[in-house]
Amino acid sequence: MTYQGVLTKMETEFLEPIHYYLVFENDFINMNQLLNKSITLQFVKYQCLNCNLNKPIYRQGFCKSCFFDIPQAADWIMRPELSTAHLDKEDRDLEYEKKVQLQPHIVYLANSSNVKVGVTRKSQVPTRWIDQGAHEAIEIVEVPNRYLAGVTEVALKDHVSDKTNWRTMLKNDIVDENLVAWRDKLKAFIPEEAKDYFIENNTETNLNFPVVKYPTKPKSLNLLKSKTFTGVLSGIKGQYLIFEDDTVFNIRSNEGLVVDLTVN
Known part of the structure; x- marks a missing residue:
């Protein structure tokens, strides 16, 4: 077939x-x-x-021409802190940018090869964690737009990784971590404008791959x-x-x- x-x-x-x-x-x-x-x-x-x-x-x-033209490939996709729709400021297509950026976003910790910080739309939990091959994950912050999630991620990058080692993830050469403890440890580094959105009481999600x-x-x-x-x-x-x-x-x-x- x-x-x-x-x-x-x-x-x-x-x-x-x-x-x-x-x-x-x-x-x-x-x-x-x-x-x-x-x-x-x-x-x-x-x-x-x-x-x-x-x-x-x-x-x-x-293709190259589409990549540099369409809003789905703009810089703020990979770097959420560059989002500007909350300022009513267009990058490539304000209507699209408002639709994607002005919705609840999650800053999370995921453990795939190591503990890393990441950002995703709330509607993409737990899909984003699955796509990264994380065997455990936890939400830290839920904010109303992509910009706030982005600046929170940037602040936390100084204290936790934002990268996954794909070889380690695929070999399943991983260590279980206490993500609740990590969440509480990182609380102090959340920027002032996002502090009110910290998620106090939640537990980690575990994922099992085929x-x-x-x-x-x-x-x-x-x-x-x-x-x-x-x-x-x-x-x-x-x-x-x-x-x-x-x-x-x-x-x-x-x-x-x-x-x-x-x-x-």
Whole structure:
């Protein structure tokens, strides 16, 4: 059975374990059902997630011209502290920016390879944690807009990491942390304008991923170079497919590639 479609971030369900779905235009693939099966991925062409043209992908699933033009790829996406919609100030498209920025946002701690601080829209909890491969997470602050979340994250970066080591995360070489204690320790460093939004009483969320076998030395698959790859799927964590031979494939970083997926 062969499916063809453009890669986009896998959809997820917060179940025990997490359920993953690869969504193509005409197919909806339950990836958990492919565990322990041999699958082949083959590169077909590019398809920009904005203009749909067969143009090389630059970043985030977009071709270069779209990346530097559309609001979905503006700097404030990756750096929330640059958000300006709360000031009624446009970056690329004020209507879009207000829709995304002027809604409740969460500053959180997640443990995927180490404890890190991050920002997400409230509506994206726990999806964001799943996508990062975090096995535990906790909300610290809930604020009414993206800007406040961004400046809080910047303040906390001086005291806790904001990066994930993807190899450590995929090897599951992780240590359980007391995130409630971390939350309380970091309270003192929350900026004045966000202090009233601190979440006093909550517990951490635990996440369990569908992995039969973790890689010992994960090596990343570059489908643009190899054009095709066949392997036995042994797990899914974050947005990575994990194969029996320690090859891993990041769906998120390959958005915009049209592939054939064959179940052998």
